[in-house]
Amino acid sequence: xxxxxxxxxxxxxxxxxxxxxxxxxxxxxxxxxxxxxxxxxxxxxxxxxxxxxxxxxxxxxxxxxxxxxxxxxxxxxxxxxxxxxxxxxxxxxxxxxxxxxxxxxxxxxxxxxxxxxxxxxxxxxxxxxxx
Numbered sequence: 001x002x003x004x005x006x007x008x009x010x011x012x013x014x015x016x017x018x019x020x021x022x023x024x025x026x027x028x029x030x031x032x033x034x035x036x037x038x039x040x041x042x043x044x045x046x047x048x049x050x051x052x053x054x055x056x057x058x059x060x061x062x063x064x065x066x067x068x069x070x071x072x073x074x075x076x077x078x079x080x081x082x083x084x085x086x087x088x089x090x091x092x093x094x095x096x097x098x099x100x101x102x103x104x105x106x107x108x109x110x111x112x113x114x115x116x117x118x119x120x121x122x123x124x125x126x127x128x129x130x131x
Contacts, residue, residue, distance in 0.1 A: 049073050050106075052126065054082045054096075054117070059126035068108045068130050075101040082117045082124070091115070091128075106130050 050066045052059055055077040066072060076082045076096035084104065085092045090113060093102040107113060110131050117124035 051075065052084060054078055054124075057082075057117075057120060057124055059084070059115075059117075059124060062125075063127040063129060065129040065131060066106045068106060068110060070106045071103050072106055072128070073101055073103050075099070081119065083119075084115050084126070085118050086128070087114045087116065095119070 050064060050070055050072045052061070052064055052072060052074045054060075054075065057078065057080075064072070072091075074084050074093050074096065077099065079098050081095040081097055083093045083095045086107075090107045091104040093104055095118075096102055106128060107130055111129075113128040113130065115126050115128060
C-alpha cells in the first residue's frame, strides 16, 4: 500500500514540484521524497553502409571489417573496369565501369577473406574481415 501511495504521490511531485507534497511523502513513508529523474534513451544512429571504393587501382579501405551477412557496396571511380572477387569465391561483383556500383553480401562465417580485382590481380588486393 505504501508503494502505491508513494508512486501516486511521486507522480504528483513530478508534475507539480510541490514542496507540501514532498513533506507529506516524508511523513507517510519515513523517507525523503524521490527527486525527478530524467532517463536518456537515445536511438542509435543508423550505421553507414559498408563500402569499398576503387580509385587509382587501389581498394579503399584496404581492409574492411563487417558483420556476417552485411551488405557491402563497391564503387569504381577509375576509368577502367574493376571487380571485387574473393579468392575463396565466397563473394564476387560484376566488372564495374567508371562510377558504377554493385553490392555483395558478406559471408555468414566469421573470418578473414582475401579478395582481388580479376583483371588486375597482381596489384589490386584487399581484405574483408567478418566478425
